[in-house]
Amino acid sequence: MEIIITKDYHAICQAAARMILEAWRKKRALVLGLPTGKTPLGLYDQLVGLHERGEMDFSDVITFNLDEYLGLDENHPQSFARYMNEHLFRHVNIKKENTHVLSGTPADVEEHCRAYERKIRSVGGIDVQILGIGQDGHIAYDVPSSSLVSRTRLLTLTREVVKTNAPYYEKESDVPRFCLTMGVGTILEAKTVILMASGRDKAAITAKAIEGPVTASVPASALQLHQHVKFVIDEDAASKLKNIDYYRWTAENKPRALEWLSRKPV
Numbered sequence: 001m002e003i004i005i006t007k008d009y010h011a012i013c014q015a016a017a018r019m020i021l022e023a024w025r026k027k028r029a030l031v032l033g034l035p036t037g038k039t040p041l042g043l044y045d046q047l048v049g050l051h052e053r054g055e056m057d058f059s060d061v062i063t064f065n066l067d068e069y070l071g072l073d074e075n076h077p078q079s080f081a082r083y084m085n086e087h088l089f090r091h092v093n094i095k096k097e098n099t100h101v102l103s104g105t106p107a108d109v110e111e112h113c114r115a116y117e118r119k120i121r122s123v124g125g126i127d128v129q130i131l132g133i134g135q136d137g138h139i140a141y142d143v144p145s146s147s148l149v150s151r152t153r154l155l156t157l158t159r160e161v162v163k164t165n166a167p168y169y170e171k172e173s174d175v176p177r178f179c180l181t182m183g184v185g186t187i188l189e190a191k192t193v194i195l196m197a198s199g200r201d202k203a204a205i206t207a208k209a210i211e212g213p214v215t216a217s218v219p220a221s222a223l224q225l226h227q228h229v230k231f232v233i234d235e236d237a238a239s240k241l242k243n244i245d246y247y248r249w250t251a252e253n254k255p256r257a258l259e260w261l262s263r264k265p266v
């Protein structure tokens, strides 16, 4: 695991954008897994900036979003499809057919979830999966008790999520109770995973995810089982890590480590 601690929110967004840019320079048809929420907003700004400055071309980039509320169509103001259009897709030259967001109104839920998994496999899997982390340790919408080998499926949202979302809907009966979400097992198959966390309110759960036991009670802890996972977190989100001195020491020594790795026998 690589624990990258930066000064503030802006710096984690810059760092994550740089990682995506580097991956894209190696593979133009980069397959990105993308989250919604507050945390990735600054990252999407950075990606739009890269596009506007001509540093990144999205014409071959393929994306898969993590989740969608069941019952909302793609134009609903609270849908994640709409969020993605507003914050990223309409600002860059990505092809609509290369963007994949689970449908909130599928004809057949189970078949739609299976087809999403097949689609991911058919493009060779996700190269870089970006994640946020929820206060309860969820990644995608895999809330505590989600199996660590779960796949894309229907999930019942927690009471807390339903309560938090309620003010955005006219009637209580309109508030989504379910979503479709990639599973923890789906996420673990991405080649690289980057989890972004910012702020003091994420410090306790970030420490559990990185240093606590691997448990379905903290779905993000499953990332400890991933070979190429990077936690890109700011000072505040890092403030409860016990082993923080070692993570800083590792970062300090990274240039030396890379030098050793690049040495070729003469």
Ligand code: PGA
Residues within 6 Å of the ligand: 035, 036, 037, 038, 039, 040, 131, 132, 133, 134, 135, 138, 139, 140
């Ligand atoms: P946030 O959500 O980025 O809005 O804090 C994170 C998440 O729920 O994954």
